[in-house]
Amino acid sequence: MKSVTFYKGSALNLGILTSKGVLDIEEAGNFFSIKVPTDVRTLIEAGEIEKEAIQLVIDKASASDRSFFHDDKELEFGPCVDHPEKIICIGLNYRKHAEESKMPIPTTPIIFSKCSNALTGHRSSIQLPEQAEKVDYEAELVIVMKKEAKNISKEEARSYVYGYCTGNDISARDLQFKTGQWLIGKTCDGFCPIGPVLHSDEEIENPNDLGIKTIVNGEVRQHSSTADMIFNCEEIIAYLSQHLTLKPGDVIMTGTPEGVIMGYPEDNQTWLKDGDEVIVEIEKLGKLQNSFYKERVENQPADKLPKISL
Structure with a gap:
């Protein structure tokens, strides 16, 4: 299953991506008097009965004369997981990225976190903090948990996963390295765009072998594969x-490959600036597109971006 979130007014709604467009599952379910999940958390925890209900609503909506589907280019997206209990990040999880950062290759995963204020969605405009001058991109595969996990083995880990999406671990490097703790440079407002589409696990055969890249203003900056991760999913x-x-809906960002701005020679580092557009693309998961601006503009319009298709 492929799901998104989108705004109707100030409310964040659940949508199911189909060949006809994005289905407003709550509106369609109410119309056909079929009870279905209407938020991300309920969808993640849905059993077979709920999944069958979703498919029934999709089938009925597809055959109906009434339109319940939206063109993705017309939607204002939210983060594809909107209320995770935790956002956990893995640092230096690609060998070449550790090397370009001039840091030792980790022997155990390096863990840090982001807070929920950092969450945002596809095509959102992200403010560059006034206190930071060195803002960087980081393309990342994101894991979303399906059920509670405690002391599980790597052999059974996949059965605890709901799905995957594309993410960007935006980082203010000058804030990140002010102290030994990275948090302040990692969790500024909007510094965790994820989406646009959350793909359930059965959609992805092998998350440890997906192409991943970042494109800044049309220029490819990162181009690698999740096969290069030091610690796999x-x-x-x-x-x-x-x-x-780990709890249902928890978000795990799995690290970024080489090609970040921090890895460039110091005299060739051009940090993200006002007007920049960044696209993070992961094979089978799609493209996550965001723009950046320096000063807050009231009602910053999302349609200033050329809208890429899902």
Whole structure:
């Protein structure tokens, strides 16, 4: 299943991506008097009965003369997971990225976090903090948990996953390295765009072998594969579960490959600036597009971006 969130007024709604467009599942379910999940958390925890109900609503909506579907280019997207209990990030998880950062290759996963204020969606405009001058992009595969996990093995880890999406671990490097703790440079407002589409696990055969890249103003900056991760998805989940309880809807960002601005020679570092457009693309998961601006503009319009298709 492929899901998104989108705004109707100030409310964030759940949409199901179909060949006809994005289905407003709540509106359609109410019309056909079929009870279906209407938010991301309920969708993640849905059983077979609820999934069958969703498919029934899709079938009925597809055959109906009434339109319940939206063109994705007309939508204002939210983060594809909107209320995770935790946003957990893995640092230096690609060998070449550790090397370009001039840091030792980790022997155990490096863990840090972001807060929910950092969450935003596809095509949102992200403010560059006044206190930071060195804002960087980081293309990342995102894991979304399906059920509670504690002390599980890597062999069973995949059965605890709901799905995957594209993410960008935006980082203010001058704030990040002010102290030994990275948090302040990682969780500024809007510094965790994820989406636009959350793909359930059965859609992705092998998350550890997906192409991943970043394009800045039309120029490819990162181009790698999740096969280059030092710790793969199953190892990350198992390791985290040994130290904390993972919950349904938890978001795990799995690290970024080489090609970040911080890895460039110092005299060739051009940090993100007002007007820049960044696209993070992961094979089978789609493109996440965001623009950046320096000063707050009231009602910053999303349609200033050329809208890429889902």
